[in-house]
Amino acid sequence: MDYYSNWEFLDSCKDFQQFCSFLPNPCCGPINGQCGELGCVYYNNNYIGWEKNGIGRMLIFLTLQGIMYFAIFLFVESNLFKTIIYFFKSGKTEDNSETSISETTPLLQGGRVFVAHQPRQYQSSQIQEDSDVAAERGRLHMSQVLTDSLILKEVTKYYGQHLAVNHISVGIPQGECFGLLRVNVAGKTTTFKMLTGDEIMTSGEAYLNGQSVKSELAMVRQNLGYCPQYDALIDQMTGRETLCMFARLRGVKEKIPGIVEGLMAALLMKEHADKMVKAYSGGNKRKLSTAVALMGNPQVIFLDEPTTGMDPVARRYLWNALINVRDAGRTLILTSHSMEECEALCTRLAIMVNGEFRCLGGTQHLKNKFGQGYTLLARIAFTESGEAPDLRPFINFIESKFPGSELKDMHQGMVTYHIARNSNLTLGTIFGILESAKSEFHIEDYLVSQTTLEQVFINFARSQIPSREVTSGCCSGFCSCLCCNTHTDDE
Structure with missing residues (x-):
């Protein structure tokens, strides 16, 4: 604003300065100081000067501000920032999830008894941990060499005093489709966010193809495909443009148009390929988000309710595509409200209630064990x-x-x-x-x-605690102004 005001004053005062010797006017300030009753206007002959009506100060501070925010951005995105956060959070882990010798679950495996540590949360909730869940926890705890594609060890997430994810442990081998059944407030999306680096774990470890989510996040993301619960798409691009963009971001070296055509044909999207994303229906947006997750053949793929809003024919086509992906040796982690979908795709299931696994195993195993x-x-x-x-x-x-x-x-x-x-x-x-x-x-x-899988799920879902709004981030710690946001516990 100062730049344009200064230019207008300079342009106008050229005509009035010649009358300053006998007719005082607002432009006479720099000449003789006789500005009359209206007062003087201030103008600067140097547009980029430091003084008033020059933009020199603004340019300097704009440059410094840009450098400062870019440095903060690099710091937040670097592993150093997450390392510092994990260091400060590790001190609170003892308070939130203390274990002792008395808080253990005996397991029998291979003819010998060993002890798997069990968090205090299980004791306070008065709910006994399922034997299959405890056996999986014990397997991960006792094994020195694990070949699973995705490993979660005692992964925990607190939002303030609220426990969103409660010490979950599971290993998912290559070529498995792992289904995660839950109600809307069980902590599933929070788990996905931690595994993709969007949220910071309170405690625990997670490994994807042997690489730590905490310390090697950049390498983890190279081997990960993610279809989020809510479509993260650019409305002003077409479906074809979106897939081509993500193919380049993924570093696809083959002929990109052919790969894009194949994905769109597999998901029945060809007739909508050249439409703007903002014109897509909810089901077509889910198809596009799923295609983005599959782009580049990542080794591990997270699918958060991928078939929501799809018609039955499109859903069946997507199931066939995911079965082919699974049979090709890639690992799928799927969440869904459709029991039919989980039975059709998943080789193993877990039901998540109040942030913890309540049962784990194949579809038929769960029916046999928990059927009524x-x-x-x-x-x-x-x-x-x-x-x-x-x-x-x-x-x-x-x-x-x-x-x-x-x-x-x-x-x-x-x-x-x-x-x-x-x-x-x-x-x-x-x-x-x-x-x-x-x-x-x-x-x-x-x-x-x-008993159907849905009936088994409903029996577990009855114990779910209703959702409530909590404050996420590290508001109670040293970075309260940097990463705080409101979180509704519906994930």
């Missing part, structure tokens, strides 16, 4: 005269053979039962009993199914 029984659906044939059958004999038979069974529905020859689970009852036993009674009770057909 079986569902029986049987259809009894109508009589020869076309009348509805008498279902009472069949009902008495089921209740005598399966004590504790609960009748759920009975209508037009159809009977639905929930058969309570016990240690001696298997699917084979149920099928055998029903086959032997098929002719006696005129059973046309029947269906026996296990």
